[in-house]
Amino acid sequence: MEPNDPQLRELLREWQTPAVSPELEARMLRPRRSWSSFLLYGYIRVPVPVVYCLLALAIFAGWRLSTRTSPSVPCVADCNHALTGAC
Amino acid sequence: MTDADFRDALHGHKDVVHRFAYRMTGSSSAAEDIVQDCFLILWRKPGAYDPIRGAMRAFLLGIARNLVLKRWRDERPHEALEDDAFVFQPLNVREDGRAEAVEKAILMLPPLQREAVVLAEYEEMSLDEIAQATAADLAAVKSRLHRARQNLRRMLAPILESKGAFHGTK
Numbered sequence: 001m002e003p004n005d006p007q008l009r010e011l012l013r014e015w016q017t018p019a020v021s022p023e024l025e026a027r028m029l030r031p032r033r034s035w036s037s038f039l040l041y042g043y044i045r046v047p048v049p050v051v052y053c054l055l056a057l058a059i060f061a062g063w064r065l066s067t068r069t070s071p072s073v074p075c076v077a078d079c080n081h082a083l084t085g086a087c
Numbered sequence: 088m089t090d091a092d093f094r095d096a097l098h099g100h101k102d103v104v105h106r107f108a109y110r111m112t113g114s115s116s117a118a119e120d121i122v123q124d125c126f127l128i129l130w131r132k133p134g135a136y137d138p139i140r141g142a143m144r145a146f147l148l149g150i151a152r153n154l155v156l157k158r159w160r161d162e163r164p165h166e167a168l169e170d171d172a173f174v175f176q177p178l179n180v181r182e183d184g185r186a187e188a189v190e191k192a193i194l195m196l197p198p199l200q201r202e203a204v205v206l207a208e209y210e211e212m213s214l215d216e217i218a219q220a221t222a223a224d225l226a227a228v229k230s231r232l233h234r235a236r237q238n239l240r241r242m243l244a245p246i247l248e249s250k251g252a253f254h255g256t257k
Binding site for chain 2: 005007008009011012013014015016017018019020021024025027028029
């Protein structure tokens with residue numbers, strides 16, 4: 001502040017800030033994880049729209065599998081050659 | 088940058104960066120996010136810091152300042168960083184809420200005035216250091232500080248006047 005304004009300076013000094021939380025420093029100094037460790041214990045954040053897309057894909061894939069036409073089974077009942085095995 | 092260098096930088100400057108970020112945002116969680124991002128940038132791009140160009144403190148405060156202003160622009164895309172035309176009114180303050188009134192008054196300042204007054208008053212940086220940290224020229228820093236002081240005096244007038252009257256009667 002200006003040298004001739006000690007009153008304002010004194011007043012401004014009354015506003016104190018909270019201390020940094022100890023967790024912050026611990027978090028920042030945490031040893032970095034190796035790739036093998038990440039593959040076993042790591043996690044990633046996935047955006048919600050991506051989750052929607054994946055869900056839609058899974059539902060679509062499930063629907064396609066369930067409606068897939070199964071190979072037609074030959075009907076042997078009406079076949080004249082059923083007994084001869086020529087059907 | 089080695090782990091030891093990073094640790095030293097973190098121990099030595101995290102409080103300064105946190106104080107600055109807190110006074111600029113008024114939020115503990117935002118301030119901690121800014122501290123974390125600031126040191127992450129230092130870790131990822133240690134070459135960006137050149138000791139010849141200035142102290143580590145000014146360098147880190149410069150990064151923190153950019154992060155604060157980015158947040159400001161994201162949250163208030165239509166508000167100007169520097170609003171010269173706005174006239175601040177005296178705050179309605181209770182006698183027991185002086186620190187809260189100071190906080191409110193500083194957080195009401197436009198960001199460029201606020202950073203100037205925070206760095207000058209609370210971090211006791213010289214005009215040259217502020218100019219370096221805020222990437223502004225000296226004249227701009229002087230002008231912002233001058234306007235910030237005027238605005239603070241106007242907003243905090245009820246306290247300053249009562250205090251003056253109190254001291255005058257003693």
